[in-house]
Structure formats: structure tokens, C-alpha cells
Amino acid sequence: MRLIIEARLVDEGSDTGHDDDAALAVIERPDGSLADLGLTLAEGRSLLAKVQAELVSKQVKRWFSGQTHCQCCGATLRHKDSRSTVMRTVYGKVTVHSPRLWSCACQRTARTPRCVVHPLSKALTNRATPELEYLQAKWASHLPCRQATALLKEVLPLDKGISFSGARDRIRAIGKQLDADIEDDIAKLPQPVADVQIRESSHVATVSVDSAWLRHCDSVRGLGRHVNLVAGRATFTDSPPKFYAYVHREVPSAAARLDQFLHRNDVATDERVTVISDDAGEFAKTVQGSQLARGRLLDWFHIAMKFNAAQRSVFGSKVIDSLERESIETEITHAKGLAWQGPQSVGAHQGIGHSTADEDGV
Ligand SMILES: [Zn+2]
Structure with missing residues (x-):
């Protein structure tokens, strides 16, 4: 069998195609076999590229037909020459025919003689599509x-x-x-207000912060061998977690970064958020300098130790029967998941603090 895919240009309100209908692809498959079922990736890519090229060139051609007259007096602009314009799209690089015209006589003055206008170049200032x-x-x-x-x-x-x-x-x-x-x-963060009653944020559950070292690739010179990334994750009571990150020592103020992140996530000036991090000095300084963060509660390692202790006490208890023990152990596992992942993402294995716990063999 042979499947022929054609592009047919039809005007609005009409069923009649134009003369320049184009065959985009011919796909052949042997009869009586399902070995090559459907389009292959290569055929799909090729087909999409051809459809895109056809559509873009038709759109540009139609659009250009409305650009050939002077916008002031309506006179026909004279053709000068043609260039090609390249557009990069998600379905490939498309080269389109792009005529240049002489400007209209009505636009000329003694100081501005006849000049060349290039309508497509003027209209497509960005040669890559936003997608x-x-x-x-x-x-x-x-x-x-x-x-x-x-x-x-x-x-x-x-x-x-x-x-x-x-x-x-x-x-x-x-x-x-x-x-x-x-x-x-x-620069636009609100200034802290003195003498107000401070309360815990009702919207942000916790913010956890951790850092990691990455090695620069060899081609980057003058930046040192390693870069220290700091990343934080906020868990919310009513929405999925959000992240923020920066390169340590590359930002003017780590505390201001934290405040900007919290402010953007609707923490008010009279609210405070608890930050959980390990013992690294930069986090303590960041929290101390912050307007919206409270002191660290515990680092992840110690939180994990608390859960371990709870699990051990259930395991060793003589007063809890085996059925009840199982349900308490499940409760503890869920509570740990809740502390790790936040209420919106329990079960999704992502986030700051996870690596610390894993490395510690918890
Ligand atoms: Zn004119």
C-alpha cells in the first residue's frame, strides 16, 4: 500500500483547493504485513518539517501580498530584489523567499532619498519562534x-x-x-515593620536548604575549579512545593535571596518561616540576616535520627501487640514522608534533604 499525504490550501468559506497543492510524503508499506506499523520517528520528523515549511511559506506569501503598497498613498511599491529569510521553528529551519521593495515616492524628501524596504525582515525581528x-x-x-x-x-x-x-x-x-x-x-522588598506581633506563616509549612559542589567544565577559566550551589525548597500547606537556588558567593546577599523567595510566595512582613538545613555556616548566616526566616529547627540528619529512635522504641516495645505495631510503624513512615516531602508531594521522590538522609543510611 501507498499513503500519499498532500497539503491543500483552501480559502475561507470555500472548498476549492488552489493549483499549488503539494505532495508532502508518500509512505509505502508491504501489504499483508504489520512489521512496520505506523510512522517511524524519521518519517514523522520529515513529515512535520515538510508541513511546517509548506505552512510557513504559504503564510508569508499571503502576508506579503498585503505589504506591496504604500501605507500612506496606496501606490504600488517597486520590486528591488529578493533575499531569503531563515526562521527557526520547533519543526525545523525554514527558509522563505523575502522580497525587498523600493520606498514610495511620497515618502521622499530632499534629505531622505529613495530607500530600500524589507518588510519581512522588519516584521520578524526574532528569527526563532518562542516555542x-x-x-x-x-x-x-x-x-x-x-x-x-x-x-x-x-x-x-x-x-x-x-x-x-x-x-x-x-x-x-x-x-x-x-x-x-x-x-x-x-530592591522593592518591603522594609520590616517594628513593634508588630510576629506569627508563624500559615501558608508556608517549612523551607529546607542544602548545598552541593559542582565541578566546572574544563573550558571555563578564571572561575575556580568548583562552584557551590545552594538550593532551597518550600513546602506549602495548600499548594505544590517551590524551589529557589543560587551560586554561593555569586549573589550580593544570600539572606535577601531567601527573603525575595519567601516574599514572592506570599509570606507577609509580620510572618516568619522555619528553615531546616544542615550545620553549614552559610545557612546560619543566611537565616540570621533574613527578615522572614526563623532560626533553624533541626538539620535533616537529626530529624532522621528522631524518626529512627521512634521506630526503635516501637520495635522493642513489649506492651504493643504485633498488629498495632505494624500500624504504628506505618504511621511513623508516613510522618517521615510528610516531613521530607511536604503535604502536597508525599511519595514523590524529590527534594532537598533526601540526599542527606540517604547518605546517612537512613
Ligand atoms: Zn506613498
Whole structure:
């Protein structure tokens, strides 16, 4: 069998196609066999790339037909020459025909002679679609840039559309923008009010903070061999956990970062949040300098020890029968999960503090 996929352009309110209908793909499969069932990844990528190229070129052609007259006097603008414009989209890099025109005689003055107008270049200031930039940034924040680029190229027709260096530049630009936004927020943080009754935040359950060392890749010079990342996670009484992170010694104030994170998550100036962290000095200083955080309750290691002690006491008890013991042990396991994960994400294995507990063999 042979399946032919065609693109047919139809005007609004009409069923009649245009003459320039195009065959996009011909897929052949042997009759009487289910060995190659459905589209392969390669066929899917190729088909999407062709559909995208067809759609973009048709859209641009239609749009351009409305750009060929002077917007002031309506006169037809004379054609000068043609260039090609490259657009990068989630379904591949598309090259479109992009004519240049002479400006209208009515726009000329003694000081501004005839000039060239390039309508498409003016209209498409960003040559990558927001969706593509979003995908690159999203996956490059989850994976190393090379792997993120390889993943996107594997599932989408982006063979020549994206590069490792492009993803790296994009993620750096976004990081700088996020940093600038946070510093802007910090400058606008409300000042602490004296003589008010302080209360525990009703919205944020706890904030847990931990840090990790990462080694710089060899190509980065002048930044030292390692970088110390600090990451925090807030659990809420009524919504999923949220995270914040920064590079230690690369931010003007770690305490201001914590306050900005808490303020953004609706902690009021008269509320305080309990921070849980290990014994590292930087966390103590951060909490002391913060306007919205209370002193640390316990570090994760000691919290885990408390649960261990509770479990041991149940196990060794002679007054609890085996059925009751099982139910109490389940309660303790659930309570530990609640302390680790927060009420919204019990069972989801993620978060700060987990690694400490695992390393300690709890
Ligand atoms: Zn004109």
C-alpha cells in the first residue's frame, strides 16, 4: 500500500483547493504485513518539517501580498530584489523567499532619498519562534546542553535548526534575566515593620536548604575549579512545593535571596518561616540576616535520627501487640514522608534533604 499525504490550501468559506497543492510524503508499506506499523520517528520528523515549511511559506506569501503598497498613498511599491529569510521553528529551519521593495515616492524628501524596504525582515525581528526557545531553555535547564540538544534533535526535525552553543547561550541569557529580575524584586522588598506581633506563616509549612559542589567544565577559566550551589525548597500547606537556588558567593546577599523567595510566595512582613538545613555556616548566616526566616529547627540528619529512635522504641516495645505495631510503624513512615516531602508531594521522590538522609543510611 501507498499513503500519499498532500497539503491543500483552501480559502475561507470555500472548498476549492488552489493549483499549488503539494505532495508532502508518500509512505509505502508491504501489504499483508504489520512489521512496520505506523510512522517511524524519521518519517514523522520529515513529515512535520515538510508541513511546517509548506505552512510557513504559504503564510508569508499571503502576508506579503498585503505589504506591496504604500501605507500612506496606496501606490504600488517597486520590486528591488529578493533575499531569503531563515526562521527557526520547533519543526525545523525554514527558509522563505523575502522580497525587498523600493520606498514610495511620497515618502521622499530632499534629505531622505529613495530607500530600500524589507518588510519581512522588519516584521520578524526574532528569527526563532518562542516555542523553540522555550523548549531549548526548558530541556537545557534539566539536562546538560549537549544532551538537551541531542534529545530535541532526536524527537523533532531540528537537525540543522539548533546547536549546543545556541542552547548554552540561551540558558545563560535566561539565567542573567532571572538574576536581574530577582535583584529588581529585592530592591522593592518591603522594609520590616517594628513593634508588630510576629506569627508563624500559615501558608508556608517549612523551607529546607542544602548545598552541593559542582565541578566546572574544563573550558571555563578564571572561575575556580568548583562552584557551590545552594538550593532551597518550600513546602506549602495548600499548594505544590517551590524551589529557589543560587551560586554561593555569586549573589550580593544570600539572606535577601531567601527573603525575595519567601516574599514572592506570599509570606507577609509580620510572618516568619522555619528553615531546616544542615550545620553549614552559610545557612546560619543566611537565616540570621533574613527578615522572614526563623532560626533553624533541626538539620535533616537529626530529624532522621528522631524518626529512627521512634521506630526503635516501637520495635522493642513489649506492651504493643504485633498488629498495632505494624500500624504504628506505618504511621511513623508516613510522618517521615510528610516531613521530607511536604503535604502536597508525599511519595514523590524529590527534594532537598533526601540526599542527606540517604547518605546517612537512613
Ligand atoms: Zn506613498
